[in-house]
Amino acid sequence: MLKYIIKRVLKAIPMLLAVSVVIYALLQAMPGDPIDMYLENPSATPEAIEAIKKAYGLDQPVHIQYLNWLKGIVTGDWGRSFMTRRPVLELIGEKLAPTLQLSGTAFLIALVIAIPLGISGAIHKGKFFDNATSTMTFLGISMPAFWFGTMLQLLFAVKLEWLPTAGRTSLTGGGAGSFADVLRHLIMPAIVLSLIYIASWARYARSNFIEVLNQDYIRTARAKGLREKTVYTVHALRNALIPLVTVVMLDIPAIFSGAVVTETVFAWPGMGSFFNDALNKQDFPVLMGILMINAVLVIISNLVADILYAILDPRIKY
């Protein structure tokens, strides 16, 4: 197993290299240029623009630019933002924590709600509870996050005034920035972000569980005189979790990068709005940094999914 993990990690290196080439090329292929906005400034002389290009290294051929960037990444210098001139690593560091907080909370909420929901739906298949949750999960999948988020704000922040509308901390007041304060700010965006995963994982868990319940070994377990609870929680659950693990793990990068809309709606100071800004301003070093972190996350999630798979299913050997 350990050998397999090491092999996978080593294999990830050429993969990340390939990914970086592709995104670098795609960013270069985007119409426009990071220094376009200077061109709109009437007082910018061609000489000044050349000087800026030179300062950013944009006067060099693309492959040299890429190699310079690569050298920086390996040595821990992720470059500086074109916009703020601050180191990319430092900027990402600031934004990463709030995003991890939000997406991590959303992930846990989704996991804790979706799987029991799906399983109870499967057990009570066709009854009221199942029909109700099926309808609700369908709604959950169909509801756009920006609309759902806005509706929650309207109800809980504006009408009922139970929760703060947006932001990560209160700006004023005694408890501003405390754990409880952040938690109160976290509730709504975390729910909004988790909704689609609650819905889709619950549906997936339900159909998996139904399939497992039709297997012969479930009949065997019942014929042995096991309690229904044991049949479900021991014999069915473990088998139903196997395919679920893959889906859940592979959704992690999506939750992480999908936080963009939710962060925008709730003015959450995370990677979402940061990425959006960088994209609009073609801030290459920042974009490359964020996208590489995403790529690493995808690779890690895949690896963890495969490891969990092998732990849950003895038929899988690496």
Add this chain to the structure above:
Amino acid sequence: MQDKLLEVTNLVTRFHTDDGVVTAVNNLCFDVKQGESVCIVGESGCGKSVTSMSIMRLLNERQAEVSGSIRFDGKELLELSMEEMRKIRGKEIAMIFQEPMTALNPVFTCGYQISEVLQLGKAEARARAIELMKLVGIPLPEKRVDEYPHQLSGGMRQRVMIAMALACQPKLLIADEPTTALDVTIQAQIMELIRELKERLNMALVLITHDMGVVAEMAERVVVMYAGDAVEEADVRTLFREPMHPYTRGLLASIPRLDTNTEELSAIEGTVPGLFEMPKGCRFAPRCAQCTAQCEMEDPPLVDIGGNHMVRCFNVCDREGADHAQA
């Protein structure tokens, strides 16, 4: 006279499907005495497996409706609560299934699955599992106990199934085509094992099969089923020597024999009627060479023609009746 362990009376199992109600088992009656082995034999789809599932009450109660009476050891199984029934399953009536490939849970070790119902401590459970694996003739049980079903051959998996069924020393073992999915050489071994264990543990056995060879070797009494009905019931010698029902005769005639010089294999013409197209009178009438007008109109009753030999056929019963009248 041995005590009756299992008494099935007028068992009717209906399934509610999207296309309507189908009757899979129709008024089935049979008994199993303590320590006796009874074979239920018939073609695919005649209701053999549904019968065993009905006895265990393992059918989905929302789709299947089971009525009649199933008395086991003085208790009416159909009246028990699910919880009471659960306590009988595995402990008093155990079951072995057809497909050892799929009937074992792929993610748990054989040892765990064998000793699971015993609710012992870890070390004790393992020891008991090894003991049971020895009992069913699994070589290297100390090693196999920690292996998963996919690491074993089909025959070994079926032995694991048997060990699992025997864990609680049940009074009755229901084996639903336990060797159908196995190689022929393994089939004989498994049958021998079941017979030996039945004797040693003094269990009663209900063996469901379509194989007349298995019936000849294993059964004391035989129930021949056709399209949800018992058409003939007798002890095994009588059945093989004097089969009365045309269907039983057909079944016996269709066993290929080496000692006769026939070129063709004998077969019963036609197929079992579908559950939605049951004939009105005798269910075997459309395939029966001796079919009369009465057979097509009325359902014949199951009649005892003497010596606990029951037959459901107008022709046989009338002739027997005539014989009795002459005597």
